Structures are given as structure tokens and as C-alpha cells.
Amino acid sequence: MCKLVAFLIAAGALVAQPALTLEQKEDFLLHAKIVKTHGAKKGVTGTTRATLSDGQITHDASIQTIDEEKRKFETSHGTEFNFRDCYKFNVAAYRLGVMLGLGDVIPPSVARNYEGHGAAWTWWVEDVQMDDQDKQHTKTEPPDHNRWARQYQVMKVFDQLIYNTDRNMTNILYDKNWKLWMIDHTRAFRTSKVLLNGKDLERCDRQLLEKMKLLNEPDLKTELNKWLRPVEIAAILPRRDKIVAYFEGPGAAKVFDHVQP
Ligand SMILES: Nc1ncnc2c1ncn2[C@@H]1O[C@H](COP(=O)(O)OP(=O)(O)O)[C@@H](O)[C@H]1O
Ligand SMILES: [Mg+2]
Numbered sequence: 439m440c441k442l443v444a445f446l447i448a449a450g451a452l453v454a455q456p457a458l459t460l461e462q463k464e465d466f467l468l469h470a471k472i473v474k475t476h477g478a479k480k481g482v483t484g485t486t487r488a489t490l491s492d493g494q495i496t497h498d499a500s501i502q503t504i505d506e507e508k509r510k511f512e513t514s515h516g517t518e519f520n521f522r523d524c525y526k527f528n529v530a531a532y533r534l535g536v537m538l539g540l541g542d543v544i545p546p547s548v549a550r551n552y553e554g555h556g557a558a559w560t561w562w563v564e565d566v567q568m569d570d571q572d573k574q575h576t577k578t579e580p581p582d583h584n585r586w587a588r589q590y591q592v593m594k595v596f597d598q599l600i601y602n603t604d605r606n607m608t609n610i611l612y613d614k615n616w617k618l619w620m621i622d623h624t625r626a627f628r629t630s631k632v633l634l635n636g637k638d639l640e641r642c643d644r645q646l647l648e649k650m651k652l653l654n655e656p657d658l659k660t661e662l663n664k665w666l667r668p669v670e671i672a673a674i675l676p677r678r679d680k681i682v683a684y685f686e687g688p689g690a691a692k693v694f695d696h697v698q699p
Pocket of ligand 2: 608609622
């Protein structure tokens with residue numbers, strides 16, 4: 439073995455980390471110790487990036503403590519009433535994503551206290567090559583445009599379901615394989631029973647549609663009641679009904695067969 443390779447192995451640089459299941463990642467996020475903290479580069483809500491280790495695995499997490507409510511809030515797209523920006527929505531979006539088969543495009547997120555505050559600890563997405571802002575600024579074209587478009591359309595349907603008011607371009611990440619990851623859902627789950635923007639329903643993955651149809655109040659309550667208020671849970675199914683009505687009615691031709699993202 440050449441000296442360089444031996445050195446890199448000794449330094450841990452070439453030792454592949456085992457592929458973990460979602461449950462193992464959640465467990466790691468809940469129990470691993472912080473070995474270092476860094477600030478996250480982009481964003482506005484004071485996200486902390488931390489390197490965690492459980493003695494075997496070392497991986498980063500994004501820690502969000504935001505928990506604010508305002509009766510009236512001015513956003514870049516207008517005035518929002520009953521505004522809520524809450525780390526719990528990050529956990530809720532991940533849990534709902536898992537119910538819908540989107541657990542491999544929304545990084546695992548768990549609730550764990552940080553410096554005496556409630557917080558969402560979210561798995562740091564590996565090998566991010568750029569976010570959607572960088573992609574647009576640099577006019578980078580993904581190698582497979584159709585695959586990229588399908589991933590984007592799935593995200594848009596999910597955002598209508600969760601009434602996400604903050605899918606800005608820095609909350610869409612592309613890894614080195616051009617997989618699209620959705621992050622930062624702290625401004626979602628409004629109590630509105632109508633869609634934020636019905637025009638965003640362009641196309642839908644058939645598997646996502648079928649899984650949305652299976653959602654029901656008891657399951658949503660079981661999965662989400664720690665993270666969402668009853669009125670926030672109660673608004674999901676009426677929005678789901680509108681999405682399903684569109685893709686089973688006028689938008690039926692816009693449903694595509696499921697492809698691994
Ligand atoms: N889980 C993650 N994996 C990789 N990068 C992340 C992750 N979470 C946050 N980031 C990076 O940090 C930035 C800010 O974090 P974000 O969660 O969006 O918080 P903010 O509310 O401040 O926008 C993101 O735009 C992204 O570049
Ligand atoms: Mg953000």
C-alpha cells in the first residue's frame with residue numbers, strides 16, 4: 439500500500455461510512471454528541487451547523503431553534519396573518535414526507551433540545567454541489583432535464599400539501615448526483631384549507647398521488663400531533679383533497695409513473 443493511502447486510511451479520510459437507514463440517522467441525530475459547531479452560510483433564522491459523533495460515525499446536522507409567532511408579518515411576498523416560524527414544522531415535514539415515500543429527498547429531522555431550547559436537528563445533506571439559487575445564477579443545466587423537472591414538480595406538490603410559504607431557492611439543494619433535496623420547512627403548515635398556489639400543481643408522481651390518497655386523520659394525528667397543532671393537522675386533508683381532485687380530474691394527463699429520484 440502506498441504511503442499516501444495508508445496515511446489517508448489512518449486519518450479516517452478513506453474509510454467509507456456505512457449506509458444508514460432513516461431510523462439509524464434519526465437515532466444518530468437524537469443521541470450523537472456535538473464535537474464542533476459552525477454557522478450555516480445562507481439563511482436568515484440563525485441555523486447552526488454542528489458536527490456530531492457517536493464514536494463510530496461522524497456527520498453534520500443543521501440545528502434550528504426558531505419558534506416565533508406574529509399576528510401580522512410582512513414577508514417578501516406580502517402580509518401574512520397568524521404567521522408562525524417554528525422548528526417543529528421541520529420535523530413534521532420530514533415525518534409527513536416519510537408517510538408519502540419522500541423520506542429519501544427530505545433529510546431526517548428530529549426534535550432535541552439545544553442550549554436549553556427546543557430545536558430541530560436535521561441530517562446534513564452530503565455532497566451538496568449547489569442550491570437552486572446558484573443553479574439559476576450560473577444558468578447550470580442538469581444533465582437529465584426531465585429527471586430534474588420531475589423532482590421539482592414533486593416538490594411543488596408537496597409544498598402545496600404542507601402550505602409552505604418559504605420554498606425559496608436556498609431551500610432547494612442539489613447533491614453531486616443531481617438529486618433534489620428539500621430543506622427548511624419552518625414556515626409551512628398554515629391553517630388554510632385552500633392551496634397557496636394551485637398553479638404550482640404542474641405534474642405529479644403517481645406513487646405520491648396514491649400515497650396522498652391514503653392519508654387519513656387518525657394516521658396524521660398519530661404521526662404529527664407532537665409537532666403540529668390540531669388546526670394545522672386539520673388543514674392538511676382539505677388541501678390534499680384539492681390536489682387529488684385536480685390530478686384525478688383536469689390534471690389526470692399530468693400524472694407520471696414513479697421513477698426513483
Ligand atoms: N440539512 C442540510 N444539509 C445541507 N445544507 C443545509 C442543511 N440545512 C441547512 N443547510 C444550508 O444552510 C442554509 C440555511 O439553513 P436553513 O435551514 O435554510 O435556515 P434559514 O431559516 O436560515 O434559511 C441553507 O440554505 C443551506 O445552504
Ligand atoms: Mg432557508
